[in-house]
Amino acid sequence: MLKQVEKLIIITERIIISKIIEYIESLEIKAYTIYHDVSGQGQRGMRSISGGLSRFGENIRIEIIIEDEEQAVEVAEKIYNKYLSSRYAGIVYLEKIRVVK
Amino acid sequence: MLKQVEKLIIITERIIISKIIEYIESLEIKAYTIYHDVSGQGQRGMRSISGGLSRFGENIRIEIIIEDEEQAVEVAEKIYNKYLSSRYAGIVYLEKIRVVK
Amino acid sequence: MLKQVEKLIIITERIIISKIIEYIESLEIKAYTIYHDVSGQGQRGMRSISGGLSRFGENIRIEIIIEDEEQAVEVAEKIYNKYLSSRYAGIVYLEKIRVVK
C-alpha cells in the first residue's frame, strides 16, 4: 500500500540540533531521521567538518515525514522563521514521496 | 538525457544491514547506496548512535534507484513485509527522480 | 512561501571530491551540501568504507539546489559527461522540491 505524503528536509548548523529537535517535538512531531557527517557551502560561508576540535561549523540534515501536506508546510515555515530566516545557516524544503504502509 | 525512474529509500536498523543487502541482492538488484551515521526517532523509540559500545540502536539509509516503477513498488513492499511490518524499526518510501544517462 | 526548484544529486567516488567541487564552483554554483560516510555498489563494483587505510573506495553525495530547471539539467549533464560517463563511478539525478523562502 503506497500513500502519498510530504517529506520535510532541514539542513542546518549542527550546533542547534538539540534546540531544533526540542522545537519539533513541541510541534507534536514524534518521528524524524537525522543524518550526521554533513558539510556544505552557502551564503553564510563554508560549513566544514572541523577537524575534531569542535563540532562548530558542521551541518546536519533532519528529515521528517508528515502525512498532512498542510501541516508539513506549516512546520517547514515555522522552523524557517524561527531559526533560519536571519539567524543560523540553513535551508528547508519539501518533497512528495510515497510511503509503504 | 534524463530518464524518469524510481528511487526507493529504506531507513532501518543498522543491525540488519547485511540481511537486507543479501535479500536485496536475491531480488536481482545489483546497485544501491548506503548512508551511515544516521539516527532517528519513531514509534519504536529513539535510535541514536550509541557511544561506540555497540552499533546497536543506530540506523542506516539504503537508496535504490530502479528503472521500472512496478518493480520498485514490488521491492518496496517485499522489504517492508519481510523486515519492517512488525519486526525491525524502519520506514520505506519511494520518490520519482530523473536520472542522467 | 514555497518555491518549486530542482535538487541535483551526485553520488560518486570520494577521491574526486575536490575536483568536482572546483568544477561546480567554476559553473558559478556557490551553494551545495556534501554527505560523507556513504558507500555503495554499482556497475563498477563495491565502493565501501575502507577500514581507515585510505579513503579510496568510498563514495560521497553532493546535493545542489538550483532554482532554474534548465540550468540544473545543464549542470547535471556537464558533470555526468566530464566525470561519470566513462571514468569515475557514480550516478547523477534530479528531483523536484519546494524550498521555503
Next chain:
Amino acid sequence: MSSLEIAFSNMASPAILFFILGVIAVSVKSDLEIPDSIGSAITLYILISIGLKGGVSVSKTGVQGLIIYALAAVIIGIVITTLVYVIMSKIGFDSSNAGSIAGHYGACSSVTLTSTLVFLQQIGANFEEFVPALYPFMDTAALITAIILGYTGLKKKSTETDKSDYAIKDILRISLTAKSTLLIFGGFLIGLISGVEGTKSLMPFYDNIFKGVFTVFMLDIGLLTGSRLYELKNVRPITFLLAIILPPIHATIAIILATFIGLSPGGATILAALASGASYITAPAVMRDTFPDANPSLALAIALGIIFPFNIILGIPLYYHLAIMISQFIK
C-alpha cells in the same frame, strides 16, 4: 584492613569516579561525548589486552587442565541463563522478552570483568591469570541457551518464511565470530603462542597504559548509562528488584563451582564477575537480531542502569569477600 574494608575502598577508585563523571555529564546535559570510533577502539584494545595477558600467563604453565575450567564456564552460562529465563517467564514476560533478558543476564560484561581485574590488582589479591579468558565460553553458552529457550517458547508463532532466520547453526556462528569472542580468544592464542618473550615489547602498550585507558572506557560507559537511565522509569518494580537480587545469586553459584574445581578466591571472583555481569555489547546485538519482537531497551536499561553500577560499586568487593569465606569453608 579486613577484606571487607579493603573492598569498600573500591568505591573511590578512579575508574568508578570516571564512570560517575560520565553519568553526571549526561544528567546535566553536558555536550561531552566520546566519539563512537573511540569507544570501539578502546573496547578492542581492552578485549585484546585481556586475552593477550591471559594467554601469556597460560604459556608459562601450559594449557593442560584448562578444559575443566572452560567446562565450568559453559555450565555456569547455561545454568544462569536458564534460571533467568524461567523466572522472567514466571513473572509474565513472553518468550521473546524472557529469552532476550536471559541472554543479557547470562552473557558477560567486559567492563565488569576489567573492573574486577583492576580491583584485584589494586588490593594485591592473587588470581589465576587464565580465568579472564573463560569469557567467550560463558558468553557463548549463555547466548545459545537463551536463543534455544526463546525459540522453544516461540515455536508455535514462527512461520515458514522466518525459519531461515532462526537456524541454530547461524546463531552459533554469530556467537563464535562475535567481535568480543574473536578478540579475547584471538588475543589469548597469540599470547599463548608468543609467550612472555615474544610479547614483552607489546606490554608498554597492552599493559602499562591499560588502567589509564580503562578510565576513559569507564567514562564512556558512564555516558551510555546516563543516557539510558530514563528508561528505568518504565521498569516494573519486580524486574528492578530481580536486577539486584539475581547478580549476587549468580555470583554465588559461580564462586561455589569455582572453589570446588580449585580456583583461588581471586580466580573465583573473576568467574563471579563474568556470571553476575550483564552484557551490553554482545547480547543486545545478538538478542535484537534473534528476537526482534522483544523490547530492546528494557534489557539494556537493566544491564547498564542497575546491574553494572551495582556490581562495580558493591558487588565485586562483596563477591571477593564471599569467595574468601567459601574457600575457607571448603578447605
Next chain:
Amino acid sequence: MSSLEIAFSNMASPAILFFILGVIAVSVKSDLEIPDSIGSAITLYILISIGLKGGVSVSKTGVQGLIIYALAAVIIGIVITTLVYVIMSKIGFDSSNAGSIAGHYGACSSVTLTSTLVFLQQIGANFEEFVPALYPFMDTAALITAIILGYTGLKKKSTETDKSDYAIKDILRISLTAKSTLLIFGGFLIGLISGVEGTKSLMPFYDNIFKGVFTVFMLDIGLLTGSRLYELKNVRPITFLLAIILPPIHATIAIILATFIGLSPGGATILAALASGASYITAPAVMRDTFPDANPSLALAIALGIIFPFNIILGIPLYYHLAIMISQFIK
C-alpha cells in the same frame, strides 16, 4: 643561558614544529587530515590529564587557600572580557560581534595552556600545579561576562519570542557543563580524591605519553589554523593589530595579579597563558549559539591565526620573562 635565551629556544620545540607542519600541510593542499573523532579524543585526553595532575598535586597540600586563586581567575576573566568588549565596540563592531569577540578573547585556550606547561617543564621552571585547574573559573567567568555585555547591547533588538534563548541561567548551565569545564574539573576532583597512590597506575597513560600525544594535537591545531588563515585577509588592520597588542596586555594584568597573590613566576606564567590565549573550542560554540548574528569566522580566525601562534612562539617565553621580572620587582 639567560631566561630570555632559554625562552627563545622554545621556537624549535617539537610541539611547535608539529604545529608548523600542520599549517604547511594545508598550504600545500596536502590530503593530510586528522579525523574528527581523533581530535575529540585527544582533546578529551589532554583536558582530563591536565585536571587529574592538578588534582593529584593539590591532594598533597590540600585545597585550603585555593579559593583566593579561583577568585583571581574569575576576576581576570571578567576584566579582560570587559576590556575587549569596550575596545571592540569603540572601533565600530556592533554588540553581537563585540560580544562574540570578547568571549573568544576572554575564554581560555587549552592548547596554549598545555604549550605553557610543556615549556615550563622543558626549561625546568617550578610552578604551583593547581594553577591549570583554574581554567574553568576564568573560562566561565569570561563567557558569562561576554554574554551579559552583548545582551545589554542587544536589549532593544531582542524580540519577545527570542527571550527564552537568552536566559542567563541557560548560559550559566552551558558554560558550567561544557565539555572542557567538566573534564578539567572532573579530572581535578578525581585526582584530588584518589591522590598520588590512587592514580599512580594511571600515570603511564595520563603522564608518560602526554607530550607525545600533545604533538599530534599540535599537528591538528596546525591543520585547523592553516584552513582558517585565508579568512585573515578579511580582517581589518586595526583588528589585526589589536590581536597582537592585547594578549601581552592581558598577560601582564594576569601576571601582576598572580604575583600579588603569591604565585611563583611559573604559576603566574600559566595564569598569563590562560588570560592571553583566545578560545577556539568552548567560545566558538557558546558564542555561535548566543549571538547567531555575529560573524563566526572572524573571531575564530583571529584566535587561531594570530593570537595562538603569537602566544606559543613569542608570547609564552616573554610572559615567563616578564613574570620573573615582576616577581623580583614586587619582592
Next chain:
Amino acid sequence: MSSLEIAFSNMASPAILFFILGVIAVSVKSDLEIPDSIGSAITLYILISIGLKGGVSVSKTGVQGLIIYALAAVIIGIVITTLVYVIMSKIGFDSSNAGSIAGHYGACSSVTLTSTLVFLQQIGANFEEFVPALYPFMDTAALITAIILGYTGLKKKSTETDKSDYAIKDILRISLTAKSTLLIFGGFLIGLISGVEGTKSLMPFYDNIFKGVFTVFMLDIGLLTGSRLYELKNVRPITFLLAIILPPIHATIAIILATFIGLSPGGATILAALASGASYITAPAVMRDTFPDANPSLALAIALGIIFPFNIILGIPLYYHLAIMISQFIK
C-alpha cells in the same frame, strides 16, 4: 641459530599473528571492524614515528653523505616501476592498467617497512636508522615514473579537455604533499632539528608503545586484506605468478645497490622492503586519480592479497639472509 632459522621464527611474531587474526575474522564473517578514523590515526602515528626516529638518529651523525642514499632510493623506484610497466605491457595490459600496476609495485608499503623494522629489532640486527626516511624518495620517484610511462602510452587517447588533469606538475605536487610523504618527511625533519634531547620526552609515546600499536595496525591490514581476497579469483595466473616472482627480484636489485653504496645488511634489508613492498595507501589514491580507466581492484588485490603476506611472512627474512650473503660476497 643461523640467520635463516632466526628468520623463520618471524612467522610466529605477534604482529603477523594479528594480521592472520584479521584475515580469519573476515573469512568467518565476524562483525569485527576497526573504525576508519582509528586506522587513519594509527597510520599517522606510525609514519610520524618512523620519520621522527630516523631524524633523531641522523641528528647524531649529520646529514652529510645522505644524498647518495636518497639518490639510490630514487633510482630503485624508477628502475622497478619501469621494469613492472614493461612486463605488464608485455603480458597484455593496456597503458592505464600497466601504469597503475607499475605504480602500486614501485611505490612503498609502510606496513612492510614497519614489519621489517620490528623484525630487525627482534633478531637484534643493526641497521642505519636513516634508511626508513628514504621512503618518500622511492615512493615519489615510483609514482611519477608510473604516471609518465602511463601517459606516454595514453598519449593518443587523451583529449583536449582532459589535458589539465594530466599536468605533470600537479602529479608531482600530489606525490610530494601526500599524507605519507609529509608525515615521514616532516617527522624526519622534526627529529633532525630537535635531536635526542629535544625528543626524549616524546619517546614514551612514539617509541615505547610503538610495537603494541603496530599489532592493531596489522589487525586492520588483516581485515582489509581479508575483504579483498575474493578479488584474487579474477586475477590471471600469470599476474598471480608475477606477484610472487617480482618482489624478490626488486629486493635483490635494492640489496645489490644498497650494499654497493655501503649500507649494512640491516640497512639493505630495509631498502629491499621498500623496493619489494607494494603500496596500498598512496598508490591506489594517486593511480585512481590519474588512470580512472584502470581497474582499481586488480592492483590493490595483488598488493594486499599476495605481495604483502608473501613479504612479511617469507620475504623479509629471506631478504635479510640475502643481504648478509651479498655483503659477504662484496666484501
